[in-house]
Amino acid sequence: MKYSDWKDLSAEDRKNINWHRRPHIKTATLYGIAFFITVIIIILGISKNSAVHINRKPTTKEAFETAKIIVREHLEQPSTASFPDNTFTPIVDSATDSYQIQSTVKSIDAGGKTIKSTWNIKMTYKGGDWSERNSWQINEVNIK
Template sequence: MKHSDWKALSEEERKTLGWHRHPHIRTATIYAIVFAIAFIVVILGISKNSTVHLNRKPTAREAFETAKVFVKDKLKQPTTANFPENSYKPVIDTATNSYQLQSVIKFITTSGKTIKSNWIIKMHYIKGDWSEKTSWQVESITMDPEDK
């Protein structure tokens, strides 16, 4: 029922109609439901994001994921890089937040040749979200053979 129709009713007719036919109550109910759903979505989003990466030191697997980004940055064609899934050797010193990782990478050079290269990275975890590059300080990256 529209608000203009509601106004046209007499007092007796208004009393006989149910509450759900009242235009203001129906509108308020719809807004309340939409607000409740939006509130739940926001709360779930906040609680999900706050526990992902913060307030702990990175694991070897997380350090490997970050190291792959730094190694790719050293390549001339980083999109051709292919890393093994779980083939890496970590050396972690949690007292100094030092991470040394060793693995292999296959990539295609600018001349079209596929090369398999061993790499070692030494880096320090500074603080913050481990998945961000700014949370790390790279000491050295060694690739043998290098991308030329």
């Protein structure tokens, strides 16, 4: 039966047919949108949690990554800095969460010459996310 035929029926015939109208499109649409938004919120919540580093003591490699950022800030032209991949010497005092890291960096000085410098940094991990700058206390930075 077509909807146009339904309009032509009498009230008595409508009761006897037991034909029910479909739910409003608006209701189904609202439930669909609510479901979609809920799924997006859950996915974003999970992806945010995977980016947060666990509150633990950083490894020497993680401390080296943070130290490179700090040393780069102390160079004349930080954008030209080139660090060795995994060539560094760490000294870790796990009782005080102190890290002393030594390595080299190649950069361009103010005169345009490429120089290779040896750097040494002493820093203390204060807690929190190791990849954040404010989780570290910088005690000493030497670039020679």
